[in-house]
Amino acid sequence: MRTNFRKYERLCSKKYIENLFKKGESFVVYPLRIYLTTAHPVAYTGVQVVFAVPQRNFRKATQRNLLRRRLRESYRNNKQIISNLLYSTHFTIHIGFLYIAKEIENYSSIEEAMIKSLQLIAEKYKNSPIEEK
RNA sequence: AUGGCAGUCCAUUCUAUCGCCUUGGAUUUCACCAUCCAAGGAGGAAAGUCGGGACAACACAGAGUAGCCUGCUUCCUAACAGGAAGGUAUCGCAUAGAGCGAUAACAGAUAGUGCCACAGAAAAGAACCGUCGAAGGGUUGGUUCAGCCAACAAUCGACAAGGGUGAAAACGUGAGGUAAGAGCUCACGCUGCAGGAUGGCGACAUCUUGUGGGGGUAAACCUCAGGCGUUGAAAGGCCAAAUAAACCAGGGAUGCUCUAUGGUUCAUAGAGUGAGAGGGUUACUCGCCCAAUCCUGGAGGGUAGGCCGAUAGAGGUAACAGGUGACUGUUAUCCCAGAUAAAUGAUAGAAAUCCUGAAUUGAGGAUACAGAAUCCCGCUUAUAGGGCUGCCAUCUUU
RNA sequence: GGUCUCGUGGCCGAGUGGCUAGGCACAGGUCUGCAAAACCUCGUACAGCGGUUCGAAUCCGCUCGAGACCU
Numbered sequence: 001m002r003t004n005f006r007k008y009e010r011l012c013s014k015k016y017i018e019n020l021f022k023k024g025e026s027f028v029v030y031p032l033r034i035y036l037t038t039a040h041p042v043a044y045t046g047v048q049v050v051f052a053v054p055q056r057n058f059r060k061a062t063q064r065n066l067l068r069r070r071l072r073e074s075y076r077n078n079k080q081i082i083s084n085l086l087y088s089t090h091f092t093i094h095i096g097f098l099y100i101a102k103e104i105e106n107y108s109s110i111e112e113a114m115i116k117s118l119q120l121i122a123e124k125y126k127n128s129p130i131e132e133k
Numbered sequence: 134a135u136g137g138c139a140g141u142c143c144a145u146u147c148u149a150u151c152g153c154c155u156u157g158g159a160u161u162u163c164a165c166c167a168u169c170c171a172a173g174g175a176g177g178a179a180a181g182u183c184g185g186g187a188c189a190a191c192a193c194a195g196a197g198u199a200g201c202c203u204g205c206u207u208c209c210u211a212a213c214a215g216g217a218a219g220g221u222a223u224c225g226c227a228u229a230g231a232g233c234g235a236u237a238a239c240a241g242a243u244a245g246u247g248c249c250a251c252a253g254a255a256a257a258g259a260a261c262c263g264u265c266g267a268a269g270g271g272u273u274g275g276u277u278c279a280g281c282c283a284a285c286a287a288u289c290g291a292c293a294a295g296g297g298u299g300a301a302a303a304c305g306u307g308a309g310g311u312a313a314g315a316g317c318u319c320a321c322g323c324u325g326c327a328g329g330a331u332g333g334c335g336a337c338a339u340c341u342u343g344u345g346g347g348g349g350u351a352a353a354c355c356u357c358a359g360g361c362g363u364u365g366a367a368a369g370g371c372c373a374a375a376u377a378a379a380c381c382a383g384g385g386a387u388g389c390u391c392u393a394u395g396g397u398u399c400a401u402a403g404a405g406u407g408a409g410a411g412g413g414u415u416a417c418u419c420g421c422c423c424a425a426u427c428c429u430g431g432a433g434g435g436u437a438g439g440c441c442g443a444u445a446g447a448g449g450u451a452a453c454a455g456g457u458g459a460c461u462g463u464u465a466u467c468c469c470a471g472a473u474a475a476a477u478g479a480u481a482g483a484a485a486u487c488c489u490g491a492a493u494u495g496a497g498g499a500u501a502c503a504g505a506a507u508c509c510c511g512c513u514u515a516u517a518g519g520g521c522u523g524c525c526a527u528c529u530u531u
Numbered sequence: 532g533g534u535c536u537c538g539u540g541g542c543c544g545a546g547u548g549g550c551u552a553g554g555c556a557c558a559g560g561u562c563u564g565c566a567a568a569a570c571c572u573c574g575u576a577c578a579g580c581g582g583u584u585c586g587a588a589u590c591c592g593c594u595c596g597a598g599a600c601c602u
Binding site for chain 2: 004005006007008010011012013014015017050051052060061062064065066069070072073074076077107
């Protein structure tokens with residue numbers, strides 16, 4: 001399948017992001033912390049994603065840019081793991097990926113953590129679409 | 134050729150696969166979405182936000198005060214705490230002398246006020262020790278009777294040479310002068326103000342006349358001269374969505390008395406008396422302007438999406454011309470990011486440079502500082518490595 | 532993005548240009564059979580660099596770090 005990553009797949013609303021990090025359930029797959037909430041359905045997609053690298057740990061904007069781009073790339077290349085959720089029209093899952101390591105990891109280890117966390121998400125929502133109906 | 138200094142330019146490159154943002158076009162579609170094609174997509178500092186503008190909103194009869202900034206001259210610039218060319222001072226190098234380079238918040242200490250720890254006599258109207266003089270008395274000593282001489286301490290007066298402390302000591306040297314001395318006077322030197330001559334647009338330089346002055350500190354207060362309206366794109370405008378023109382508190386001025394005239398409450402005019410309330414003038418005061426479905430504050434409710442601003446400009450590049458130079462003018466040519474939880478990327482391979490190691494290959498590692506957020510001009514700070522130009526030194530060849 | 536404020540031992544915190552107070556904590560000692568309390572003692576402290584000044588924690592400039600506000 002295609003592995004593109006369009007604008008509508010990103011979570012842009014300030015309000016939803018605030019809600020996600022405040023109330024969403026979370027778990028850790030080092031070096032990532034993943035936040036999850038469900039919301040009302042949006043056109044064209046079932047998942048909206050946001051990537052974050054805290055300024056507390058990485059002072060320089062170039063470092064944060066690098067890590068955010070690696071996160072986004074690893075999600076783009078592996079999002080077929082949760083393909084059954086991607087085109088759900090019944091609800092939208094908001095996912096936030098927070099980079100919590102203090103040092104800059106290379107792409108392969110980030111991708112490993114991304115695959116693992118996406119598998120966990122897929123496991124979690126295996127049966128829930130039916131309940132949501 | 135090597136090394137150093139200064140200036141200036143560049144800021145790894147290519148290929149494949151998978152992607153992202155903007156614009157334009159095509160197909161499908163009511164439209165969004167989707168697919169395809171084409172073009173473009175971080176910097177010299179994008180950084181710090183330190184100066185200055187453009188732009189925008191508010192304000193703008195005007196005056197004064199406060200506040201902030203700047204401080205040799207002329208020029209450049211839209212403007213600047215920026216730059217250029219000079220002047221002066223200090224320092225360094227060199228020298229017979231010229232000179233070369235670096236640095237400078239480089240107006241005023243003779244407008245006034247303050248401060249100058251410790252040490253020291255004293256840190257700024259001097260006077261502790263001291264020097265000199267005076268008159269007689271005191272004490273001691275000497276001596277020829279009265280007395281005289283010397284020393285000491287005390288009294289009165291004059292003075293500021295000496296005191297070696299300090300970062301800094303009451304202009305420096307010489308002469309005169311005096312009881313002793315002293316810029317007290319004089320000459321030379323340093324320096325302020327006013328004036329003259331010559332050169333220079335000017336700062337200033339050289340010469341000269343008169344009249345004064347004597348510690349430092351203005352990145353202490355300050356004085357003088359010049360400049361500044363305030364706030365910043367989260368400015369500001371439009372559209373959409375949503376809710377509560379509701380609630381609570383405060384204010385809501387243009388007055389009062391007497392007299393006269395007309396008169397039904399009331400109106401007009403004059404005199405006396407009182408109160409100077411709210412909002413705006415985004416630092417303050419005066420002054421000015423505004424108001425009855427009004428103004429201010431409180432608590433609370435809703436929304437937090439889109440478009441414009443916003444990317445053609447004090448624009449870039451080249452040539453020519455002017456100017457010592459910063460820079461300017463003319464002509465030609467080019468269009469060169471526009472995101473918004475925020476694009477400009479990831480992976481693989483190759484090349485280039487450097488380092489480690491090795492001393493033939495091969496191998497391993499590294500490729501800086503750093504990411505636009507309205508836009509420009511400067512400054513400051515960070516920065517692997519490389520290219521070019523100029524100057525200096527050394528060596529080699531001719 | 533913009534406008535401001537602050538930085539003093541391990542922690543809190545005072546400080547008109549002239550030897551950087553004070554409290555808590557830590558460590559050592561006295562006391563005690565051992566502790567606690569009390570008393571005594573102790574230290575590379577002015578964010579960094581440069582300038583002004585005879586002399587900077589203080590004044591000025593640059594850099595670094597922390598925090599607040601503006602929608």
